[in-house]
Amino acid sequence: MSDGMTSLWEATAAPAPETYPLEGDTTADVAVIGGGIAGLSTAIHLARAGRSVTLLEAEDVGWGASGRSGGQVIPGIKYDPDDMIEMFGPEAGAAAIEAFGATAGKVFELIDRYGIDCDDTRQGxxxxxxxxxxxxxxxxxxxxxxxxxxxxxxxxxxxxxxxxxxxxxxxxxxxxRAGSVQPLSYSRGLARGALTEGVCIASRSPVTDISSRSGKWQLRTASGATVTAPRVAVCTNAYSRKIWPKLERSYIAANSFQVATAPLSSNLDAKIMPGGIVASDTRRLLAYFRKDRDGRLLMGGRGTFGDPTKPEDFAHVERMLIRTFPDVEGYPIEYRWGGRVAITQDSLPHLHEPQPGLVIMVGCQGRGMALQSKMGEWLGSYIDTGRREALPLPLTRIAPIPFHELRRLYVAATIAYFKLRDVVG
Ligand SMILES: Cc1cc2nc3c(=O)[nH]c(=O)nc-3n(C[C@H](O)[C@H](O)[C@H](O)COP(=O)(O)OP(=O)(O)OC[C@H]3O[C@@H](n4cnc5c(N)ncnc54)[C@H](O)[C@@H]3O)c2cc1C
Structure with a gap:
């Protein structure tokens, strides 16, 4: 990318730990697919439970949504506590409220445990x-x-x-309860933590085939190397690559775009979002904003359908920035970048176990920094013990969205509808 179309996080991240592609034929107690926050946290929690774990990442750790995120660490899911009671009943609803309310704390616990250098703030x-x-x-x-x-x-x-x-x-x-992290540094810090717990992380190792052999799963990567394990956690979320039948059709992969200004003057820095607070508004197509450690102002919002190719693709986010903070008009935009979020039909994260021993997690609706960190603990515990009570939500079957191939039209119609509803209040 050129012309200011690079990721702020790539430019300011802590270095990545050394990891290498998978070689040969290996075994593990658990194979984890996906080196984002969910996969890394799952690997950490399984390794701490005494399991041998191999994690396979198609690119490098944090390459997906985790390293592109706004980095706002916010507890909860799309639903409010009363909704959860209504959806799950009094007992399960109260358990879900407690579970999802505790997610941000998990991020700060992991940062403290592994001494992760990720510019974290805890100001709400x-x-x-x-x-x-x-x-x-x-x-x-x-x-x-x-x-x-x-x-x-x-x-x-x-x-x-x-x-x-x-x-x-x-x-x-x-x-x-909320705060923020430099999301790529946080992801890389989790990878370092996983390595210290004994996890084998194989980067540049896309899984191209999953097959079942004598009660075990064999994962084959593009180079032909394999891992055989009785249990598998699929943590590929919005970046799943036809890894399991129907999975990609069970959610909409929507783009979210962000821009970052040059560092603000000391006057503006003191006026705009002082002290590390983060924010997103009540619009259905929400605007999310914060500053980074160097006083750059970030604004994020919905993206185009495809990946961005030119600065003009970010014009609506830049307009939102100036509308919200007229003082920054004239500040150059230094960084523009985007990523994919997985939106499910019922706006809930989904856990599937399509065959015994193979567990899949998808769909965090654009709010996964805290959720996916805690999800690792839940998934790890379920895979380790087999106890369904370890999970915050029931396992569901993979349900493809009808007419998924028309998703561009669907997303366009949804965006137009929500924009209208936002305008009329
Ligand atoms: C632009 C943007 C802004 C966001 N802002 C916020 C925010 O401010 N706060 C918040 O809470 N959430 C935010 N989110 C959402 C949050 O970042 C995600 O929910 C979270 O990072 C998802 O983590 P994950 O580990 O589930 O998935 P990912 O981080 O996407 O990781 C999945 C990984 O799987 C790998 N993979 C896929 N297929 C294969 C394969 N076949 N073999 C091996 N590896 C494979 C991919 O390469 C990828 O690295 C944002 C997301 C985006 C895109």
């Missing part, structure tokens, strides 16, 4: 409302989490303004 996440209707949602969300003991508070419009340095016009709420 602000959700400013974009309309009166958005404010009602934000207040209700805050009150629901407060009922379950979370460290959250409602914010007036003035309080939002002083925390963000942006005049969003409405109030909102703050969730102090």
């Amino acid at each position: 996440w602000v959700q400013p409302a974009h309309s009166e209707a958005g404010l009602r949602i934000a207040i209700s969300r805050c009150q629901q989490w407060k009922k379950y003991g979370a460290d959250v508070d409602e914010l007036t419009a003035d309080e939002v303004h002083s925390r963000l340095g942006a005049d969003t016009g409405f109030g909102g709420w703050i969730d102090r």
Whole structure:
């Protein structure tokens, strides 16, 4: 890429640990496919449980969504606590609220345990409302989490303004369980942690075939090298490459784009999002924003259908940046980059076990930094013990989205619909 179309995270990340492609024919207790946060965290938790683990990554660790992310570490899923009670019933709902409410803490636990150098902040996440209707949602969300003991508070419009340095016009709420990381550094730090736990990480080793032999799984990589293991965790998420039948048709891979300005002047740096706070608004097609360690202002939002090819593809995100922070008009955009997020039909993450011993996780709806870190603990525990109670959600069958091949039209229609609803409040 050229012309400012590079990733900020690539430019500022901690170095990657040395890893090599898989060679020969090897065995392990568990093979993990995918070297993003989910795969790395799963590998760590399995290794700590005493299992031998080989992790296969098609490119390099953090290459997928994990290393391209906005890096906002926010607990929870798309659904609010009351929704979870309604969906799962009182007992399972309360367990889901506790489980999903604890996800951000897992990130900070892993950072502390492995001494990960990833510019982390732990100052909370602000959700400013974009309309009166958005404010009602934000207040209700805050009150629901407060009922379950979370460290959250409602914010007036003035309080939002002083925390963000942006005049969003409405109030909102703050969730102090949240924070941020440099996502590629965090992914690489997890890889270092996994290596210290004895995990074998094979990079540049795309799995091209999965077959079952005498009760074990054999994974073959593009070079012909193999790993044979009784258990497999598939953590390929929005970057799955036809690795398992129907998997890619069970979610929509939508693009999310980000831009980063040049470092702000000291005056603006003190005014805009001081102290490491992060934010995303209440729009259905949300805008997410934060600063990096050097005082660059980042803005992210929906992307185009295909991968970006030119700076103009980011024009709508740049307009959003100036609309939210008029003070930065005229600042050069130094970085533009994007990545894919997996959106499922019911907006829930999905866990599948299409055949015994092969577990798949997909779909974090664009909010996976915290979720996938904790998912590793849940998946690891399930694979280690076979206890379904270790999982926060039931295992489901892989359900392809009808007419998935028309997804471009579907996504376009959905975006147009949500844009309209955002405009009318
Ligand atoms: C632009 C962007 C911004 C985001 N911002 C935020 C945010 O601010 N906060 C937040 O919480 N979430 C955010 N997300 C979502 C979050 O980054 C993801 O949910 C999370 O990183 C997913 O992690 P993962 O490990 O499941 O998947 P990934 O990180 O995508 O890892 C999957 C890996 O599998 C590998 N793979 C695929 N097929 C094979 C194969 N056949 N063999 C071997 N390896 C294979 C891929 O190369 C890839 O590295 C954002 C995502 C994007 C794209």
